[in-house]
Amino acid sequence: MKKHRPILFSILLPLSYHALSQEKYHYVAIHENSTQKEIISKAANVVPTEKQLRWQQLELTAFFHFGINTFTGREWGNGTEDPSLFNPEKLDAEQWVTTVKEAGFKQVIVTAKHHDGFCLWPTKTTQHSVESSHWKAGKGDLVKEVAAACKKHQVGFGLYLSPWDRNASCYGTAAYNDFFVEQLTELLTQYGQVDEVWFDGACGEGPNGKKQVYDFMRWYALIRKLQPQAVIAIMGPDVRWVGTESGKGRVTEWSVLPANNMDPSMIAKNSQQDLIYQPMGNMTGEDLGGRNSLSTAHGLIWYPAETDVSIRPGWFYHSAEDAKVKTAQQLMDIYFTSVGMNSVLLLNIPPNTSGLISDTDVRHLQAFKQLMEQTFANNLAKGARAQSSNGKNEMALLDNDNQTYFTTKGTDTSTTIHISLPAPTTFNVLSLQENIRIGQRVEHFALEYLDQQGAWVQIAAGTTIGYKRLLQLGTVTAKELRLRILGSRLNPTISSFGIYHYTTP
Numbered sequence: 234m235k236k237h238r239p240i241l242f243s244i245l246l247p248l249s250y251h252a253l254s255q256e257k258y259h260y261v262a263i264h265e266n267s268t269q270k271e272i273i274s275k276a277a278n279v280v281p282t283e284k285q286l287r288w289q290q291l292e293l294t295a296f297f298h299f300g301i302n303t304f305t306g307r308e309w310g311n312g313t314e315d316p317s318l319f320n321p322e323k324l325d326a327e328q329w330v331t332t333v334k335e336a337g338f339k340q341v342i343v344t345a346k347h348h349d350g351f352c353l354w355p356t357k358t359t360q361h362s363v364e365s366s367h368w369k370a371g372k373g374d375l376v377k378e379v380a381a382a383c384k385k386h387q388v389g390f391g392l393y394l395s396p397w398d399r400n401a402s403c404y405g406t407a408a409y410n411d412f413f414v415e416q417l418t419e420l421l422t423q424y425g426q427v428d429e430v431w432f433d434g435a436c437g438e439g440p441n442g443k444k445q446v447y448d449f450m451r452w453y454a455l456i457r458k459l460q461p462q463a464v465i466a467i468m469g470p471d472v473r474w475v476g477t478e479s480g481k482g483r484v485t486e487w488s489v490l491p492a493n494n495m496d497p498s499m500i501a502k503n504s505q506q507d508l509i510y511q512p513m514g515n516m517t518g519e520d521l522g523g524r525n526s527l528s529t530a531h532g533l534i535w536y537p538a539e540t541d542v543s544i545r546p547g548w549f550y551h552s553a554e555d556a557k558v559k560t561a562q563q564l565m566d567i568y569f570t571s572v573g574m575n576s577v578l579l580l581n582i583p584p585n586t587s588g589l590i591s592d593t594d595v596r597h598l599q600a601f602k603q604l605m606e607q608t609f610a611n612n613l614a615k616g617a618r619a620q621s622s623n624g625k626n627e628m629a630l631l632d633n634d635n636q637t638y639f640t641t642k643g644t645d646t647s648t649t650i651h652i653s654l655p656a657p658t659t660f661n662v663l664s665l666q667e668n669i670r671i672g673q674r675v676e677h678f679a680l681e682y683l684d685q686q687g688a689w690v691q692i693a694a695g696t697t698i699g700y701k702r703l704l705q706l707g708t709v710t711a712k713e714l715r716l717r718i719l720g721s722r723l724n725p726t727i728s729s730f731g732i733y734h735y736t737t738p
Contacts, residue, residue, distance in 0.1 A: 257672070259285075260492065260534050272527050277674045277722035279489045281535045285471055286670065288429070288464045289537060289700045291389065292572045294340040295333040296541065296581035297379070301351040302549040303586055310349025312399030312440065316365035319351070324368070324588025326378035330386050332590050333582060336598035337605060340389030342431050342579070343379045345420055347393075350400025354423075358415050361400045380424040391429030392420050396447050396468075397437055405443025413448075414455060421459040430456050432468035472539050475576055476517030480542035480567035482574035485696040487522025488537040488673050491530035537700075540571035543581035544594055550583040558593045561600035562738050568605070573664075573703025575673075604738065608662065612731040616655045619730070621648050630730040638668040638726040646721040652714040652730065659710040663693050664731035665702045673699045675727075676720035680704075682711035689715060698727075705735065 257280045263272055281289065302310050304318040333341060346352045352362035353375040364371050376392070383390035394417060403409045421427055432452075436444055449468065456465055466472035475482050520526065527533065544564070545554045559567075564580070571578040582598070585591045612633070619627035623645045629637035630650070641648045663680055667673055680693040693704045714732075718725045 260532060262532050263530050269524070269528055272530065272533075273524065273722045276489045276522070276527055276533050277672045279533050279535050280672055281488070281537070281669055282471070284462055284464050285535060285537060288472065289577060289669065291339045291577060292701075293336075293338040294342065294389075294391070294429070294539075294577060294579045295338045296393070296543075296548075296579050297329055297341060297343045298347070298543075298548045298550075298581055298583045299375070300344055300347050300353060300549070301349055302347060303583070306551055308547055308549055310347065310351065310399065312348075312350045312361070312401075314349060314351065316351065316361060316363075317367050319363065319366040320368045321584070321586065321588025322368075324373075324375070324378070324584075326375070326382040327385070328589055329379065329582075329584060330382040330388050332595055332598060334386055334388050336602045338388070338580070340391060340428055341379070341383060342391035342393050342429060343376065344393045344395075345376050346395050346398070346416070348395050348397045348399055348435055348437070350395075350398040352416070354419070356416055356419055358412055358419075359401065376420065376424055384425060389428040390424070390426065391431060391463075392427055393431040393433075394420065395435065396432055396445070397435040397439075399437070399439060402440055404439025405441050405445050409439075409445050410448040410451065414451065417452060417455055418459070421456065427460045427463050429464050429466060429472075430460070430469070431466050434468050466539055467541075471536075472577075473516055473536050475538040475540040475571075477540075478542055480540060480578070481570040482538060482540050482576045483519060484574070485520045485523065486538055486575040486699060487520070487697055488535055488575065488669070488699055489527075489533055490516075490522045490536045491526055492532040492534045492536075538576045539579050540567075540574075540576040541579040541581065542567060542571075543583070544597070545581075545583065548581055548583065550585045550591070552585075555591065555593055558591075558597050560738075561597055561604050564597065564601040565604050565608075565735075565737075569703050569705060572701055575697060575699030575701060600738070608733050608735045609664075609731075611733075612664075613658050613660050613734065614652065614654065614730060614732050618653045619650055620653075621650045623648055624650060630727060633729075635666060635668060635728045636670070638671065638728040640724045640726050641718075644724070646718075646724060648718045648725065650716040650718075650730075652716060654712050654714070657710050657712045658732065659708060660732040660734050661706045661708045662731075662733040662735050663702075663704045663706060664729065664733065665695075665698045665716075665727065666700060666729035667698045668726045668728040669700050671726040672723070673697070674722045675718060675725050676722060678719060679717045680706075681715040681717065682709055683713035683715075684711075708734075 259282050261275045301314045350361050355364040363373050380390050398404050464471040467474040544559050546557050619630050623642050626639050629639050675698045681689045681691050684690050692706050
């Protein structure tokens with residue numbers, strides 16, 4: 234569905250642009266004569282904004298693709314659809330929200346307008362909306378119903394508004410950006426708090442055969458003004474696309490990336506304001522924030538990844554796909570390769586033509602939640618002792634508080650943490666977390682266990698950790714473990730160590 238994603242733009246709030254190792258910043262400039270050591274030190278002190286941190290901690294967000302395509306059987310409408318086709322007679326937004334909340338999701342995003350231009354709220358900008366449909370005799374407002382359900386059930390509320398509009402006659406002209414701003418203003422002022430605004434990069438032809446030049450900068454400024462707490466994704470400054478729609482993230486996922494075309498004088502002038510600039514380069518490569526990438530950076534930003542995938546083959550509901558809904562085990566696999574790879578999972582769950590999430594989808598989501606609880610409810614390392622010859626605050630690894638953290642003494646960037654479990658324990662999953670309020674630092678780690686012959690055996694190795702790293706292992710029974718931090722940009726700040734046993738259905 235979202236195949237066209239041009240280069241991303243960004244607005245940032247810098248905390249500082251000085252190269253002091255203890256200062257924290259959301260953006261930092263890199264001077265021409267900076268050494269690689271200085272660049273890496275700066276990268277280790279770039280941190281998320283409060284809105285980015287809140288977003289990362291959600292872990293699971295639900296996407297509701299719903300609209301005229303639900304009734305035509307299409308994925309991309311052409312903008313000429315008859316609005317009277319839209320008539321979800323049993324629509325229940327509370328069923329949508331409670332279904333995903335009970336499955337562990339903390340925020341939802343609804344497609345207020347897709348590429349066909351059909352609006353799910355009674356906008357003043359066009360008649361191509363629910364107001365022209367048979368649903369509730371043209372008096373319905375689906376955006377309002379979802380927003381109200383989110384508020385009632387304390388779930389975050391987000392909006393998708395397609396920049397591409399195949400119905401609007403002004404698409405492809407300067408007037409379209411005014412038209413889009415009017416739609417965006419309606420959505421940001423009529424439905425209470427908005428926690429995320431989601432744009433994709435689709436940019437095809439409109440009714441007049443022309444393509445549009447989008448005024449993203451103007452749109453971002455409007456969102457910052459009207460809903461300053463909202464993150465803007467994925468054609469936006471706060472969250473980027475991971476690069477696929479498979480549910481699989483990167484093995485090495487840095488949240489700190491180069492930003493190479495910003496003006497340092499603007500940062501000095503507007504040090505406490507959101508700035509607008511365009512990070513250049515490929516945002517879908519294998520390793521976006523490694524040392525080689527940073528060595529030529531002119532600036533560094535915190536720019537985390539979101540992994541989107543649908544529970545069905547398509548993004549909109551199609552009855553022919555009722556037998557192809559992803560199972561609990563498939564969803565669990567996706568959790569490991571998205572959240573478990575320092576990303577947030579955005580799972581699409583499309584309501585059907587009745588206006589409900591289908592029974593099959595509900596069952597699979599419930600089974601997924603049960604599998605998650607069975608696996609992660611109990612950290613098998615609870616009650617263990619942790620020791621390190623050059624470490625500080627070892628027990629923070631096991632205190633279930635992601636604001637505390639283990640670190641090393643002095644300037645040590647590597648360490649070995651010896652973990653003694655209360656009894657021999659069988660496990661096959663490793664979970665690690667960094668305190669990203671301090672930064673993302675670990676570059677290489679390994680886990681070992683002491684076998685019956687008294688030898689240390691490596692059972693896991695990885696590169697980045699970030700907010701969360703999950704590794705599935707071969708099943709091991711052990712009492713003595715060693716977590717080795719083999720490389721870190723500055724002193725590592727590990728907030729959590731966990732081992733679990735995952736049993737596939």
